[in-house]
Amino acid sequence: xxxxxxxxxxxxxxxxxxxxxxxxxxxxxxxxxxxxxxxxxxxxxxxxxxxxxxxxxxxxxxxxxxxxxxxxxxxxxxxxxxxxxxxxxxxxxxxxxxxxxxxxxxxxxxxxxxxxxxxxxxxxxxxxxxxxxxxxxxxxxxxxxxxxxxxxxxxxxxxxxxxxxxxxxxxxxxxxxxxxxxxxxxxxxxxxxxxxxxxxxxxxxxxxxxxxxxxxxxxxxxxxxxxxxxxxxxxxxxxxxxxxxxxxxxxxxxx
Numbered sequence: 001x002x003x004x005x006x007x008x009x010x011x012x013x014x015x016x017x018x019x020x021x022x023x024x025x026x027x028x029x030x031x032x033x034x035x036x037x038x039x040x041x042x043x044x045x046x047x048x049x050x051x052x053x054x055x056x057x058x059x060x061x062x063x064x065x066x067x068x069x070x071x072x073x074x075x076x077x078x079x080x081x082x083x084x085x086x087x088x089x090x091x092x093x094x095x096x097x098x099x100x101x102x103x104x105x106x107x108x109x110x111x112x113x114x115x116x117x118x119x120x121x122x123x124x125x126x127x128x129x130x131x132x133x134x135x136x137x138x139x140x141x142x143x144x145x146x147x148x149x150x151x152x153x154x155x156x157x158x159x160x161x162x163x164x165x166x167x168x169x170x171x172x173x174x175x176x177x178x179x180x181x182x183x184x185x186x187x188x189x190x191x192x193x194x195x196x197x198x199x200x201x202x203x204x205x206x207x208x209x210x211x212x213x214x215x216x217x218x219x220x221x222x223x224x225x226x227x228x229x230x231x232x233x234x235x236x237x238x239x240x241x242x243x244x245x246x247x248x249x250x251x252x253x254x255x
Contacts, residue, residue, distance in 0.1 A: 010183045012042050017177040026130055035169045036112050036126040052114045054087060055103040062097055071095050080161040082152040083121050086110045121162040127210055131170045131181060137207035143198040147232045150225035159221035164188040168210030184211040192217050193228035200239050
């Protein structure tokens with residue numbers, strides 16, 4: 001999204017509110033989902049033919065190609081192998097897809113919102129933060145999955161068919177409402193890849209607050225992919241050394 005579109009969305013959502021979750025839980029999916037729906041509804045109103053949930057896009061794509069059957073044939077509906085990797089469901093689920101067996105939303109879908117224009121895909125993830133609390137950085141994306149994405153980008157020499165961007169909605173609890181106080185937007189491929197924090201104990205998730213994500217990277221997308229893979233491999237090697245020292249060497253004398 002360009003800066004004008006981000007500003008329009010920000011102006012639309014500032015001071016908007018959603019009801020406090022019935023469960024009383026003010027963290028994670030319970031608090032985030034209502035704001036994600038607000039972002040989706042606004043974008044859908046502005047761009048009705050280009051905005052989808054990830055599962056909606058797959059349903060729409062397969063519905064428009066009724067003679068294309070099976071996961072191999074349906075994979076060819078994507079011109080980008082990397083986008084296919086990011087968006088498609090598994091082999092069995094894709095084989096079984098039909099008008100009577102449509103995809104439904106999954107919490108582990110790569111994108112909360114998908115913007116598709118002329119073969120270009122913008123994957124948008126919406127994060128929320130209770131600014132009354134010093135919350136832990138949220139899970140953003142699997143570091144391993146991102147490494148696979150970078151490898152596919154390099155293998156297929158495709159660097160500008162998609163982007164991965166993030167909104168952070170900062171909210172406060174006022175009475176029984178969660179009120180949006182500020183919005184932050186950041187692009188993954190403008191971050192410095194060697195500064196991305198990988199929490200190996202949390203399913204290898206990259207974690208950051210969107211408002212804190214550095215946006216100074218100005219080199220090519222190809223260079224971003226190479227630098228990220230270098231960062232990932234270095235971190236993985238260090239993690240492997242720690243695992244061996246802690247969980248292997250103390251017990252080897254007993255073998």
